[in-house]
Amino acid sequence: MRTFFKIFFASLLALIVFTVIGVFILIGFISSATTSELPVVGTKAVLVLDLSVNFKEQAEEDPFGELISSAEANKPSLFDVVRLIGKAKSDSAVKGIYILASDNANGFSSSEELRKAVLDFKKSGKFVIAYGETMTQKAYYVACAAERIYVHPQGGLEWSGFSSNLFFLKGMLEKLQIEPQIFYAGKFKSATEPLRETKMTEANRLQTSVWLGDLYGAFLKAASVARKIDTAVLHQLANEGDIQTAVDAEKYQLVDGLKYDDEIKDEILKKLKKASGTSINFVTINEYAAATTIDDYAGGGKIAIIYAQGDIVSQEGDEEQVSSDVYKNVIRRARLDNTIKAIVLRVNSPGGSALASDVIWREITLARKEKPVVVSMGDVAASGGYYISCNADAVFANETTLTGSIGVFSIVPNFESFLKNKLGITTDRVRTAPYADMGSGDRPLTATEKRFFQSATDSIYHTFKSRVAEGRKKDIVYIDSIAQGRVWTGARALDAGLVDKIGTLQDAVKYAAKLAKIEDDYRLREYPEKKNFLEKIMGNYKRSIKTNLIKDEIGVEQWQLMQQFKQVKQMVGEPQARMPYFLTIH
Template identity: 70%
Template structure:
């Protein structure tokens, strides 16, 4: 009994201590959330644009930031654009310093930032870019500056663009796993890694075209910035001329080679400060806390809805577009009489065809009551295009990846793997011939294969009809530009998939014109979660992610995420992009 009371009181004491600590942490969280400090920028400020930050479509700041040394979550992409625009007329901001070593943002997102920076330059404020080793994507934004410098012992990547795809057919053959694949559209190459050992000619063609378009845009902007021609810039890559920082300088790609202290000395001179003075560097995160950049007013509201991530049925997790959640969000905006227009920001490679149709239906209903304008981000393809095609007007960036109008489904047959590799066999009793269709422990019959291919073809036909009606195009024409083919925004404009090349701000301005309102307030969706939800979600997500990464490592964790994406594709008809685009 004595031992029992000893354990009991020790446990009770631990609970009391834990509760007290928890209360103090909660008080800190609440006070942090309730009163975010106003940052004083001061005079002679230089904004620091660090391109190693990922500017997401929508940001929900962690309630635990007060435990860190500052807020590590950068502003969203649209917040960045608005902050740059605000800084243009802010007398306290003298210039922008771009850290362009590596740019982790997509090319369409970078295009929006680039346009904002070009507009900033019209204020005659300085802009300097610097990198020790500058990637091509970093250079795409960095070359907008008045001067771009490189570390003398660093370098500039000028190797051209490439896409590398991995194929798993050989692995599946060795494991005796048979992917039973059904697809519609000769360019619909999402299943190629499971059924081929290399690119099909159709996929090679479409990839060469869209990759060439992105590279041409890269060269055109570089040529304009460096006052040269694209042929010369292309030859530098073809001949492998740029191998060192000195090569980049002698060929006119950078304005000079500087060490950090030399660069800071130049900035001090521009600010008319002495060598011992401190430069007032301000991050965009801090600037967002000081600047009144969301200067919207008026009685009318525009709903700005971010559809960012894979499209899935149900509510979806963070980073997914759940059909139930977004159906309710769009319906809420549709029924709200104060909302005069809807801007639907789509940054999605697609996903479930059924979930896409659920969202498409709600967009169609909303369009009957108020203007609906789509703005495409880095990618709005396959299911991402499905939910976009019926808007009143569709905006894309020139570098947006879109189209991919096609569908597929996959049913894996594990029978040989289970029997020959693991010694597992199966048996069954059923009340109808197709009751166990698609279970995976036996191959599909020819009749079942016909069922699944017919279902895939039917969904593809529906997809094309949605596009035909939304874009007001003949079905035969839609068939000619569909077939699962991927397009850039610039070619999508030529093909009639989009209406205009423009940014999210351009789409919002268009929505305001269509609604005939000059002054408006933006209401962003999905709405911010409650403090309690944010605490619990951040805690569960961070603990789970941290534990997995510690066990298997960072690169293996990314592989695990890709495997999860593949798992989502099994067994349901998908309207999904064929691959993840990752270019330097």
């Protein structure tokens, strides 16, 4: 027994010592991170805009990077990037912008906001140079805002037009003997097509041709203005396949020259009036964000910006989703906070749970009775994303925003044949009522049960249209004519009356301030609120490690496909207001 106590107390002492040491080390790290000096922009700085970085709606923070005081650890939001470019316009330390434009990880609407910011920066007279070894069309959309565009001599420029691809799973489900049992309202509601068709329906092909054509038209218009080439000529270059090499891109004046990296650097040095071979003070967007502050009004009134990015879900969800449990409370707090004079809801969501969308819609409706509510739409604000947007005082969208998709569907899978014929599993049951096991998944629905599900889907669709009619002050018959699950671009949604204005998040904030009568006397408050250091450590680390490991192992495209399959799982058994989930644009 004496030996036991000796070992026990020795172990306990060691545990206490190591815990104390660990706490002091952690405090040291935190102290180092919080007391370190801000990065310095320096003189003759060139701001680097790397389009391969996906700028999300809210800033991303890496707690481990913060511990080592790395300026690159934290990634600013899209809104921050736009405002930082605006800040650089009048910052005497920044002499120009260098756009890394090989690829573009941002959506078309996000790219539109970045492009507008660069165009505004050019008004300062400072230089903007874009370069990519091989440049994609989406990268070119932003790059053509630059005064000079270059590609690598052995690289090239993608110039082949746009395409949207859908994966269809009906054949696979038939081979597995899985019956999806789908119920939907809206002839354009194509989210379930991959499960019930082997190719696009004519209605879906029509709507996709229209909105994809609108995006392509915006792309050609931007290139036409920048390069002073007629859009018909640009369109023909793609139709004829004339741009296959970097030489072709230069021949048809889509780029200003073919240069290697060192030649680009020499041109920048000339712009800076520095000798060839000397170093260039390149400052990344991340570094600039850490080194400077964004000018916001410092008045007493606050405008809340609530970011709703991701799938709309009923359960608590994660940071990549719009959870009704979280967002109803966030909106409610902003409504009840008397220091908040207006709310801007930034929506970047393809939709999701119809019930969760209605929960959020209700809070928006209540908030609007107390203070102005303005919606700003990002890359996509469709179906459930439009549901939560429709009752605002004003709705802003970019020209290339995808919105609308007012429709509903439900999926109730039947695995009976799959279980029996593929796995040798059978089921049996005892019921106290005929419909006690309705939708259990191990048997087909009866004709009566199918009527129940279709009736519920139609009822939710009617409610959805009623919400839109009320919010947009339109007749429900008219709303039905532009609904039917159809996807619209922001430009067409404006004509249809689904949105009020074409404009960026900045425009929406300014309009909210105007409605609240605090144009020159407000500051911004962002929601959901940032997590504290420990929450970031416990949450971000685990998620980022898991995500990065899987992505590195299977590749980004396979990762995206896996995420889409997870979305299918989430949709089973709950009415959905969602856009097509297998949507890719090239």
